[in-house]
Amino acid sequence: MKKAVVLLSGGLDSSTVLYWAIDKGYDCSCLLFDYGQRHKKELKGAAKIASLAGCTYKIVKISLPWATGSLTDKAQKIPYNNKLLTSVHGQSSLPSTYVPGRNTIFISYAVSYAESIGAKTIFIGANAVDYSGYPDCRPRYYGAFDRLLQTLPGKIEIKTPLLKLSKDGIVKLACKLKVPLKHTWSCYGGGNVPCGVCDSCLFRAKGFNLAKIEDPASL
Amino acid sequence: MKKAVVLLSGGLDSSTVLYWAIDKGYDCSCLLFDYGQRHKKELKGAAKIASLAGCTYKIVKISLPWATGSLTDKAQKIPYNNKLLTSVHGQSSLPSTYVPGRNTIFISYAVSYAESIGAKTIFIGANAVDYSGYPDCRPRYYGAFDRLLQTLPGKIEIKTPLLKLSKDGIVKLACKLKVPLKHTWSCYGGGNVPCGVCDSCLFRAKGFNLAKIEDPASL
Numbered sequence: 546m547k548k549a550v551v552l553l554s555g556g557l558d559s560s561t562v563l564y565w566a567i568d569k570g571y572d573c574s575c576l577l578f579d580y581g582q583r584h585k586k587e588l589k590g591a592a593k594i595a596s597l598a599g600c601t602y603k604i605v606k607i608s609l610p611w612a613t614g615s616l617t618d619k620a621q622k623i624p625y626n627n628k629l630l631t632s633v634h635g636q637s638s639l640p641s642t643y644v645p646g647r648n649t650i651f652i653s654y655a656v657s658y659a660e661s662i663g664a665k666t667i668f669i670g671a672n673a674v675d676y677s678g679y680p681d682c683r684p685r686y687y688g689a690f691d692r693l694l695q696t697l698p699g700k701i702e703i704k705t706p707l708l709k710l711s712k713d714g715i716v717k718l719a720c721k722l723k724v725p726l727k728h729t730w731s732c733y734g735g736g737n738v739p740c741g742v743c744d745s746c747l748f749r750a751k752g753f754n755l756a757k758i759e760d761p762a763s764l
Numbered sequence: 765m766k767k768a769v770v771l772l773s774g775g776l777d778s779s780t781v782l783y784w785a786i787d788k789g790y791d792c793s794c795l796l797f798d799y800g801q802r803h804k805k806e807l808k809g810a811a812k813i814a815s816l817a818g819c820t821y822k823i824v825k826i827s828l829p830w831a832t833g834s835l836t837d838k839a840q841k842i843p844y845n846n847k848l849l850t851s852v853h854g855q856s857s858l859p860s861t862y863v864p865g866r867n868t869i870f871i872s873y874a875v876s877y878a879e880s881i882g883a884k885t886i887f888i889g890a891n892a893v894d895y896s897g898y899p900d901c902r903p904r905y906y907g908a909f910d911r912l913l914q915t916l917p918g919k920i921e922i923k924t925p926l927l928k929l930s931k932d933g934i935v936k937l938a939c940k941l942k943v944p945l946k947h948t949w950s951c952y953g954g955g956n957v958p959c960g961v962c963d964s965c966l967f968r969a970k971g972f973n974l975a976k977i978e979d980p981a982s983l
Contacts, residue, residue, distance in 0.1 A: 611876070611881065656865040656868050661830040681843065689914075725864060
């Protein structure tokens with residue numbers, strides 16, 4: 546079997562990517578990150594989903610003491626109902642939930658892990674359609690990262706099967722692949738139940754509504 | 765002043781790069797990494813050098829539980845006197861001291877830090893002349909990483925001023941820039957004094973010998 550490393554947050558997108566990769570015949574090892582996110586609850590969902598999928602997972606603890614955005618700083622409010630709260634970290638056109646360099650760091654750990662276990666593929670559930678506008682979710686970023694990895698002897702490729710799908714397309718794909726959606730967690734809010742008003746909740750609700758499917762996590 | 769993030773290991777090369785960047789007028793913030801290296805002693809040198817240079821520094825702790833090379837696994841021997849002990853992590857043509865993905869991870873943290881403080885430049889003391897053959901020390905890797913960063917709004921550039929210098933050229937440059945060489949630490953061995961026979965000690969000795977300069981760290 547082809548070995549792969551899957552970046553798994555426990556959200557709708559990364560969980561769907563995991564099941565997509567398994568469906569394509571990959572032997573998946575999952576990487577989860579505890580980076581001080583206010584919605585650390587997603588890690589429980591990620592662990593559950595990896596286990597249900599029969600995959601191993603590792604949780605990597607990351608410290609980003611300089612990150613001042615609202616996703617890691619609980620003293621700040623997160624944006625709600627499409628109200629844009631811009632970042633305080635020098636990228637003023639980005640939402641405050643942007644974590645500087647987050648996906649670059651996640652992928653770099655995945656590169657290290659993949660090189661170590663001899664995996665040739667990294668999967669990430671990035672999406673550039675129904676998304677918060679993060680620059681590290683865009684096609685040209687992943688194209689350039691893939692070209693970077695081709696300069697290394699591992700020749701690892703990055704696969705982003707959801708990159709150009711709409712959220713309702715992802716929901717439909719997840720249902721087709723039998724992703725255990727009730728265990729996925731998308732909310733940024735940090736509460737015990739989804740807030741329903743953060744970007745991530747709104748995109749998720751839009752996806753389920755347009756797909757005309759009830760969200761099992763809300764039942 | 766132009767802000768920069770400098771990856772500082774405390775060795776000859778990265779310390780020289782720090783002084784080079786300061787000489788060119790950069791306001792440097794240093795990043796040091798505790799990644800389980802057997803030669804953790806280098807961090808003390810790095811902290812001392814950053815302080816002597818009047819720069820702030822942060823130490824980032826990294827966990828790479830899958831890394832099985834000799835630089836992080838003290839149960840293994842490190843290569844000595846040019847005896848090649850190849851890696852056990854699937855890259856069989858690499859020395860066992862290669863740490864999978866290390867520079868990719870270091871740079872990704874530097875990207876996060878640089879974005880956060882508004883720095884536009886990352887300095888790294890990579891060298892592809894007198895080096896151990898690590899693939900993440902080669903020009904095409906840095907060219908591709910630089911192109912990756914141009915896809916992000918920060919437009920951060922990676923500068924590698926030592927990339928094509930010989931080790932004696934670096935020693936001469938360090939002396940010219942008044943790098944406090946006696947505080948630099950290069951040995952991989954993990955001992956209290958340099959072992960003198962690991963790759964890093966051999967390259968350092970070669971540099972000082974060819975430059976006809978006495979190594980202040982050996983006095």
